[in-house]
Amino acid sequence: MRIGLASPHFPASIAAxxxxxxxxxxxxxxxxxxxVCFPECYLPGMRGQDFDxxxxxxxxxxxxxxxxxxxxATHGVAAIVPMEWESSAxxxxxAFVITGDGEILGFQTKNQxxxxxxxxxQPGSTRRLFTVRGVPFGVAICHEGWRYPExxxxxxxxGARIVFHPHYAGGAEPRPHPARWGAPESPFYEKAMLxxxxxxxxxxxxxxxxxxxxxxATTLIGPAGECLAHAPxxxxxxxxxxxxxxxATGFLAARYQPTRYQEADxxx
Numbered sequence: 001m002r003i004g005l006a007s008p009h010f011p012a013s014i015a016a017x018x019x020x021x022x023x024x025x026x027x028x029x030x031x032x033x034x035x036v037c038f039p040e041c042y043l044p045g046m047r048g049q050d051f052d053x054x055x056x057x058x059x060x061x062x063x064x065x066x067x068x069x070x071x072x073a074t075h076g077v078a079a080i081v082p083m084e085w086e087s088s089a090x091x092x093x094x095a096f097v098i099t100g101d102g103e104i105l106g107f108q109t110k111n112q113x114x115x116x117x118x119x120x121x122q123p124g125s126t127r128r129l130f131t132v133r134g135v136p137f138g139v140a141i142c143h144e145g146w147r148y149p150e151x152x153x154x155x156x157x158x159g160a161r162i163v164f165h166p167h168y169a170g171g172a173e174p175r176p177h178p179a180r181w182g183a184p185e186s187p188f189y190e191k192a193m194l195x196x197x198x199x200x201x202x203x204x205x206x207x208x209x210x211x212x213x214x215x216x217a218t219t220l221i222g223p224a225g226e227c228l229a230h231a232p233x234x235x236x237x238x239x240x241x242x243x244x245x246x247x248a249t250g251f252l253a254a255r256y257q258p259t260r261y262q263e264a265d266x267x268x
Contacts, residue, residue: 001135003162004033004077005239007210007218007231010051010172014044018064021081022071024238029075031240034100035132036079039209039218040142040166041093043083046209047120050172058086065096065104073102078132080139082166090122095139095166097130105130110141112148127154135245136160142167145206146192149199156200156253161245163196163204170211177214177233189216190227198225200253203243210236223248 006024011017021038028036040046043064045053054060061084072079082095085107093110109124129136138155145152145165152163169189178186182194189206193216197204204221208214211234218231220241231237 004028004036005207005218018067025071025075028077037164037207040082040168046168069102072098076100093121108139112144114143137162152196156202156250161248165206169215171213174212187215194225197221201251202248
């Protein structure tokens with residue numbers, strides 16, 4: 001499977017985000033990519049950070065999703081489109097999965113919400129797998145993949161070969177990017193990526209914006225916990241890589257035995 005990890009700049013508007021998403025999908029089609037993943041809440045942009053984001057507008061979001069579905073169908077490329085979405089629970093942080101025919105397979109909610117995002121988003125409560133071109137995969141959104149590794153293991157233990165990890169890590173105020181990928185003195189994020197791949201024996205595809213202050217690069221981790229490729233810091237790019245799903249055995253995730261973690265009786 002040929003995957004594409006899109007690192008756009010933070011969008012100036014919903015219309016701008018749709019335009020850039022369509023351009024990424026066009027490039028992906030030219031490069032024969034099977035599926036493209038965008039960063040967290042790309043529509044309308046990650047709320048509550050350093051950038052101005054318009055007030056929630058469900059009608060605009062639905063229209064934007066339709067436009068990206070059309071672009072996916074035009075170019076024959078599946079897409080993972082993280083965005084805000086109004087549900088019966090309230091405003092949620094989700095990632096829609098769209099086929100190369102423009103069909104919606106469903107969405108994954110962000111279920112573990114960090115404290116600073118609680119004023120904006122309601123958590124979800126379910127997880128699911130998706131399948132594109134015969135390859136099963138899961139989605140863990142930002143904080144979930146960093147701080148709650150069980151969200152990645154959930155998918156791996158159920159047969160996911162890839163876990164996509166759209167996220168936002170950085171800010172608007174320029175400062176030097178990490179000196180090199182995975183540097184010990186840099187934020188922990190890139191080191192966590194390595195562990196998510198290695199502890200589950202799956203591909204871990206972590207997707208960030210191209211930010212003025214970027215704390216983690218868009219990166220693909222292999223099932224042995226190795227960095228296979230990463231995008232440059234602060235630059236818009238489409239990272240394309242051919243993955244062999246058969247290498248993602250999920251061996252370690254499959255060996256997890258939850259029955260061995262029962263609380264013991266207190267000693268008499």
